[in-house]
Amino acid sequence: MISLGNLIVFPALESTGFGVFWTVMGLFVGSFLNVCIHRFPVEGASVWSPSRSHCPGCDRQLTWRENLPVMSWLLQRGRCLGCSASIHWRYPLVELIGAGAFYVAWRVAGGQGWAFLLLDSVVLAGLIVATFVDFERYEIPDQVSIGGMWAAPVVAFLLPVLHSSGLVAGALASGGEVDGVASLAESLAGMALGAGILYGLGWAGRMASGAEAMGFGDVKLMAAGGGLIGVEGTFQALQIAVFAGSLVGVLNILRWYAVVRARQRRRGLRLRGAAQALRTARVLGRYLPFGPYLALGIGIVLLGWKDVLDLLPFGLG
Numbered sequence: 001m002i003s004l005g006n007l008i009v010f011p012a013l014e015s016t017g018f019g020v021f022w023t024v025m026g027l028f029v030g031s032f033l034n035v036c037i038h039r040f041p042v043e044g045a046s047v048w049s050p051s052r053s054h055c056p057g058c059d060r061q062l063t064w065r066e067n068l069p070v071m072s073w074l075l076q077r078g079r080c081l082g083c084s085a086s087i088h089w090r091y092p093l094v095e096l097i098g099a100g101a102f103y104v105a106w107r108v109a110g111g112q113g114w115a116f117l118l119l120d121s122v123v124l125a126g127l128i129v130a131t132f133v134d135f136e137r138y139e140i141p142d143q144v145s146i147g148g149m150w151a152a153p154v155v156a157f158l159l160p161v162l163h164s165s166g167l168v169a170g171a172l173a174s175g176g177e178v179d180g181v182a183s184l185a186e187s188l189a190g191m192a193l194g195a196g197i198l199y200g201l202g203w204a205g206r207m208a209s210g211a212e213a214m215g216f217g218d219v220k221l222m223a224a225g226g227g228l229i230g231v232e233g234t235f236q237a238l239q240i241a242v243f244a245g246s247l248v249g250v251l252n253i254l255r256w257y258a259v260v261r262a263r264q265r266r267r268g269l270r271l272r273g274a275a276q277a278l279r280t281a282r283v284l285g286r287y288l289p290f291g292p293y294l295a296l297g298i299g300i301v302l303l304g305w306k307d308v309l310d311l312l313p314f315g316l317g
């Protein structure tokens with residue numbers, strides 16, 4: 001008997017050939033993520049129509065040759081062929097990151113089958129979109145955060161292995177095996193925990209500084225992430241986010257301090273300006289999005305990147 005599997009010539013998921021294919025897929029998905037980053041925050045815009053890309057400079061529809069990820073940008077030296085308006089380097093960067101994310105997802109999940117490969121790839125893609133939109137506009141698109149909040153419990157129920165080592169799922173597991181219901185419970189607990197902690201942090205920040213410290217987008221993103229990585233994973237992701245976010249926050253204040261000091265020096269204010277410069281730098285450096293660091297934490301935990309997780313002081317694992 002000839003089975004269907006023998007007829008379809010498709011490389012095994014673990015093979016290098018498939019890895020190359022999946023990485024190239026990531027390059028093209030990166031192109032699509034650019035569209036999402038560009039259109040998600042715009043009210044009423046759809047990522048599907050218009051389906052072809054236009055140059056914002058001359059409104060000309062781009063040919064397939066101008067739409068090749070990274071390649072077109074390099075060949076055209078970052079300019080539109082029609083009006084030579086410059087094309088932002090963000091476009092090829094997101095495409096490269098898309099390829100990198102798909103490669104990493106394949107390395108991690110290629111041996112675990114299609115379900116995990118697709119899950120990891122799609123979640124990383126969503127985190128990339130959230131990161132870039134948040135950096136640019138200080139908001140996280142609902143398509144990613146609320147979309148993730150709907151998807152996480154469904155995925156957890158259909159793929160109980162996702163939470164096979166979860167704290168809540170383990171307690172509810174019947175006969176030692178985590179089933180769909182136990183996995184769903186872990187997902188909901190992770191969502192509640194992620195949203196609850198970020199809401200609490202935002203409330204504490206508002207009380208302490210009188211200013212909006214945490215956007216509601218962060219709360220929704222962490223709820224979605226918590227649903228995918230469970231209770232323990234949520235604690236780990238938050239540790240990574242707080243550490244990375246604080247590090248970048250301090251560096252950002254130092255950068256502003258250097259800028260303000262340089263300006264003072266040009267004006268001939270030498271020593272007594274230092275304290276004033278630090279105050280100014282702290283005000284200027286305060287506005288940093290937190291979403292990208294949450295996304296980093298969620299991504300690392302989802303992929304189970306052990307080298308990083310082992311560094312966490314309260315890893316619980």
Ligand SMILES: [Zn+2]
Nearest residue numbers: 055058080083
């Ligand atoms: Zn143009």
